[in-house]
Amino acid sequence: MVFSSLTFLLIFLPLLYILYFVGRSPRWRNGVLLAMSLLFYGWGEPLWILAMLVSTFANFFCARALTRTEDERRRRAILAVGVVFSLSFLFYFKYSAFFANSMAKLLGLSWSTADKRLPIGISFYTFQILTYTVDVYRKKAPALESPLRLLLYISCFPQLIAGPIVQYADVADQLEERRILPDEFTAGLQRFIKGLAKKVLLANVCGAAIEQMTLAGNGEALSLLGAWLSMLLYSLQIYYDFSAYSDMAIGLGQTLGFRYKENFRFPFASLSITEFWRRWHISMGSFFRDYVYIPLGGNRRGTARTVLNMIVVWALTGLWHGAAWNFVLWGLYFCVLLIVERFLLRDLLTRLPKLLQWLWFYVMLSFSWPIFYYTDLSAMTQGFVALFGVGISGLSDPAALAVLRSYGIWALGAFVLSLPVVPYVSERLSEKLRDTLGLILTLLLFAASLLFLIGQSYNPFIYFRF
């Protein structure tokens, strides 16, 4: 089920709130939340619940075993069992075909294997399971007494299938008891509506524009305008799609008493690639920092080791997004940029005017989207070099112009809103005016989103495939 579906909005959400608030005890509310979360996850592909259950319970028992021994070697062995078990699920479903086919190609074999059907959200919940076992191992949080409580942490529907990746230590207390104030509930729903509007009114519209360009292009060479327009629209679609989901997840969590950390902070307003990754998909960055980069030694073992650690982390970051070489390249592309910024350009960049800093960032970011978008390497190369005017069909083409006419104003609006314009304006308003406008805007966005949702058919969430 997706948040922007009518099933969720008209049936699931009202039913959840009725059931959730009809009882006051934490036990009742956790029970309702767990049952509804499993329904949410199982809606569409109920059998995949089993994969999540097996992985969850395996790690529950590993964590219990961790609390029963102080012997460090045994504890490491138990941790390894839990981690390998969870990752093996992820590997089997997401990466086995990719590695087998890559290996076959390398060996010159004609044999190939088909991709497995991917359990929805497996990349997200696997990481959450890992944070539980590792946090218990590190004694940052106590092991849970009940496997159902762990299942609630893993399956809690707001963040289950597209993040943000919630670290166990951050919500351990909230799993026990949550206090929900009316103002927080209101703020949470407002945040949810904001996310819904971003998804329906911006991400979907950008997606429809890209779909139109792709259909019109029919696999032929792009024009220069088409290449840049595709790139801009895709970057906006992916940003709004994903940040909208995070907004909805954070908002829904808030209405249920959970406090999730922010996942996006206006990433397109960054002045460097380094800053961008502090603002984009923050929960994933935090996960790789806390559970991969720092355990590898971080930046405390000399420059060479730091660079090596960064390469490992960014190759994994790329792979996390998809089992294809373009994602690995995409991760390594950012790795190179981060290394360059860190060791070569740090002083130079900070001395430049902010506009030039932003241009550096935005152009470098732009070049990453074709790598991310095209899973086929030759199409990726074609899309990438087209940005430089190589192999293009011309400066413009009717398809790109048609998209520009239909969606140009929309895309421009979406781009402006991706910068911190609203907070800038909002800060300059009186509190009373801000609240009133905020409420009016929320109600208008709610109505418009609902109407768009019903009136349009294009509604996929990109990040589910990860």
Add this chain to the structure above:
Amino acid sequence: MKKRFSFVCIYLCLLTLLLCGAAELLAPDKGERLSESENRMLAAFPALSVKSVADGSFMSGFETYLSDAFPFRDGAAAFTDAVTDLVRIPDDGPATGEMEDALWDDLEEQEAAFQQLLEEGRAAEEAQSGPGPETSAEDEALPVAPADVEDVHIWLVRADGEREVIFTYPADFMVSLSEILNRYRAKLPEDGRLYFLSPQVADVANNIIGKTKYVGWGTDLVDVLQPLVDDGVVIVDDLAILDPYLNDAPSPLYPTKDYHWHAIAASITADALISSQGLAPADYDQYRYWLSFRHEAKDYSTEQLAGMSYNRETIEIMSAISPAESYFLNNITERKRGVFTMYEGGYVGFLGGHKGPWRLIEGGFHTGRNALVMGDCFTIPFIPYMAPYYDQIISTDVRDNFYSVYLAGANISDYIAHYGVDDIYMMWTNNYLFANGTISSRMSAYLDMSY
């Protein structure tokens, strides 16, 4: 106070959702219904079973049901369109250079000129003889069908093999139609053929394409109509031709948002007709390779043409085109060269669109045969695939917005005789022909009307 007001407003949002959800679930009619505005069956409440839940088909069906059953669905769609149109930059042509500008200026002139001609034509008709030969199904009593003539059905085939009838057309109408077809056939030489086909629109096809509930479609049109018509009239089962390709075509047969079909669907249909005549159809890809065309020394690639859009979705009706010349034929301007592309209210046609009211397409291939193609907009992408097999193709669309008796200047028989038509292709989508008696009345009236 302020916070309480916010709280109330937000709760009202939730209450709205709850009421909408409850209204949909408690609605008494959960069966399939025909949406006349979309010309498709709206989804019924899905059957609940262990299997349908396990394979997810219940959930996807439920989602579709909720969307289709939403009470203000048409209003929501209108709102969406209005908002997107509001931020749309007005379309004044592709503007990709001077040649394009010239082409589109010319096109706009032609469009304006035709509209003016049409108005003048209608005024002249009324001045001469009052309202034209407009008749409707209600005005004319249909012949009563013999008892052995059945109604015609169009159905969707469910995954379990069951047929689900979506349209039924009465036997009486089929008898009437067969008489019209026989009259047209009589105008052709002995070895001539009249091919009649009735393609389905995208909304019907899109019940099957990419879906699991329905796996195919069918009709008994041929069984019912073929026995009623004379030799030389061939009733074509267009649904059977396209059925194998619905989910297995090189590119989509139909758009998802638009009503028409893509060039490839027209191509597959044309190929089947060509093959049935013992001729070798040209490969679809070959067309794309052959065919770009020139206008005032400027090449237009098929991709450029294909890029034009309607309703925010690309319609690939123009990606195939033969090296043809197109002319408008009418009583005033007589024969006037037409531009190949016609952008009419957002709908991209080619070979002059429907204007004229008659159009002449010279294929450039000397086969010694000529054809008449009569039908609605589905003929536009169809004609190019027939062009290599005829010296000349004349084409007309007798719908109200595209035809004027005055501008035609002669009846259809005269056109058939003047251009030495050997074969006729009649192609009307079912909702124009079967669901609306006006078209058959006009086909009948315009054939031999006196001038």
